[in-house]
Structures are given as C-alpha cells and as structure tokens.
Amino acid sequence: MDFDRSKHNVIKYLPTNNDENIWGMSISGIGFQSIDPKGSYPLKGHPIGYTFNPDRGRIIDEFALVYIVKGEGTFTSINCLEKKISKGDAFFIFPGQWHSYQPIANIGWDEYYVTFQGDYFEKLLNGIINRANPIFHIGMNDQIVKHFGEMLDCARAQKSGFQAVLAGITMHTIGLIYSINKNQDYGPVSMQKIQEACVLMRENIYDKFTPEDIAESINMSYSNFRKSFKQYTGIAPHQYMLQLKLSKIKDLLSSTEMSIQDIAMKLNFESADYFSYFFRSKTGINPLSYRKEIEKQREKAKKNSH
Incomplete structure (x- = not known):
C-alpha cells in the first residue's frame, strides 16, 4: 500500500x-x-x-x-x-x-x-x-x-x-x-524498517489504515512485521498507533477549540461517544474534563506569573 x-x-x-x-x-x-x-x-x-x-x-x-x-x-x-x-x-x-x-x-x-x-x-x-x-x-x-x-x-x-x-x-x-x-547509531536494516513504519504511522495519523497496510508498505509480511515491531518498541503495532492517536487527541484538546465531535471525526472514530469512551478508558477522565483541567492549569500559571 x-x-x-x-x-x-x-x-x-x-x-x-x-x-x-x-x-x-x-x-x-x-x-x-x-x-x-x-x-x-x-x-x-x-x-x-x-x-x-x-x-x-x-x-x-x-x-x-x-x-x-x-x-x-x-x-x-x-x-x-x-x-x-x-x-x-x-x-x-x-x-x-x-x-x-x-x-x-x-x-x-x-x-x-x-x-x-x-x-x-x-x-x-x-x-x-x-x-x-x-x-x-x-x-x-x-x-x-x-x-x-x-x-x-x-x-x-x-x-x-x-x-x-x-x-x-x-x-x-x-x-x-x-x-x-x-x-553511527541508526541500527540494522530490520530496525530501519521499523523506524520507517513508525514514521508512516505518525504522518498518517488522520487516515484510515491498519498495521497490515503498514507492513505491506514497507515490504514485510505482517507476522514478521508484528514480531520485529514488538521486539524493537516493546508493544504491538496496533497499540503504538493507539498511543499516537491518544497523544494527538490530548494535543487537539489542549491547543485548539475543536469540538469533541470534530476531533472524533478528524481521527476517524466511529462516533463521538466511542471517542469519549476510548479517551476515558486510557486516561480515567472524559475529554471535556481534560480540556477544562488544562484551562485551569493555564489560568493558575497566569495568576502565578503576575
């Protein structure tokens, strides 16, 4: 692919x-x-x-x-x-x-x-x-x-x-x-393949694609790709993609005024409800509460700076 x-x-x-x-x-x-x-x-x-x-x-x-x-x-x-x-x-x-x-x-x-x-x-x-x-x-x-x-x-x-x-x-x-x-710390050929996979995941975070698509793009069988990826990163490709997605959600919640619905759509979640469930399951807090907490921290920092 x-x-x-x-x-x-x-x-x-x-x-x-x-x-x-x-x-x-x-x-x-x-x-x-x-x-x-x-x-x-x-x-x-x-x-x-x-x-x-x-x-x-x-x-x-x-x-x-x-x-x-x-x-x-x-x-x-x-x-x-x-x-x-x-x-x-x-x-x-x-x-x-x-x-x-x-x-x-x-x-x-x-x-x-x-x-x-x-x-x-x-x-x-x-x-x-x-x-x-x-x-x-x-x-x-x-x-x-x-x-x-x-x-x-x-x-x-x-x-x-x-x-x-x-x-x-x-x-x-x-x-x-x-x-x-x-x-000369760029690793063997197999590690370079995994680095390339990580780059593809990061660059295409807003797109619909799967670990199988990534494996095909770097010319590796999926079974070999999954094994090598976990060996070098410590987690499976799917979990790595979820971590990238969670990091991007936090960034969008804290640095933009995008609605929960728009963020969910941008990151290809099935619905805003599932998006909120995913975020809460990973952080223990819902997206709106997270955004409000970030805003509180900013206001507190502003007051302390005066």
Missing part, C-alpha cells in the same frame, strides 16, 4: 519578533513537501528568495536543514561536488552559499525542512559541519519526524513565544542528528 503524503504538504514562512533579540536565534520557515515522480520541484507557495530553479541553484541568507524520508535526489553546492541523496539523509545549507538540490525526476522524494538564523546557530554549525560534505546518513528516525511535526504544529498556531519554542526544537533536532551520525 502506497500512502498519499502529498495531502500533508505544508509550507510556512514566519514573522520574527523580539524573541530573536533575546534568544539570539529565529526560525524563518518550516515545511513538508511530497514530490511525486515527474512532479514539479519545488512546490508553489514559496516566497521570492526561497523558490528556485534547481538547474540554476540559489543563495539564501540563512541556514537550512533538509531531511529526506522517501525517494532519492541530488545535492550540490559551491563547496560540495554533486552527491546522491537517499531516504534517511539529512543535509545542511549555509548562509551565502550557492547550492542546489532536487529529487530524481522519475522517483520523487518527501522532504521536511526548516530555515533558521542567529549567532548561536552560526557558531554551532560552523563547528560541527564540514561544508564540503554537509550530508548526514542517519537513516529513518521517528524522533526526528516527531520534532518536525511539533515544529509544524507550533508554526501553525503561532502562539506567544512560538519563535523560542521553534528554536529549541530545532536545536534538539540538530543535536539528535549529530549524535546519530557520530555514533
């Missing part, structure tokens, strides 16, 4: 604020692009200065981190001869550095990216990255995809202090990439 990731495409470019002066770093853009075979690249929606013709390349005024989770392509820069990029590769771009990258036309790719700037980032990346080879072969990693998902959610909401939160997650992501690469 091949999942349609293109419906999850997100391109967000962000305003800066006084947080940049306080923290010394800011995030200018975050996104996800799924490029089908023979699809145009990059997608429409990028502002002037960010869109580019891969045949001519471009120069930007900030750093960029790109993580490929599907497909193949190439990367080149003024410092780096053209290199192949594959699923599980991350690469960095420096301010003022001519560069170009693109998926192979008849293969396509899926990419997460973040663009950022600041003295702290500059000092760090100039210290740990070789401009002649800024590509990290880290393999598929669900934690990195989770961080990109958190950044996308934060960028959509743009709540007070969001720039500081984004900068913190970006720093954590860079640290994780550096650590995996340094220790």
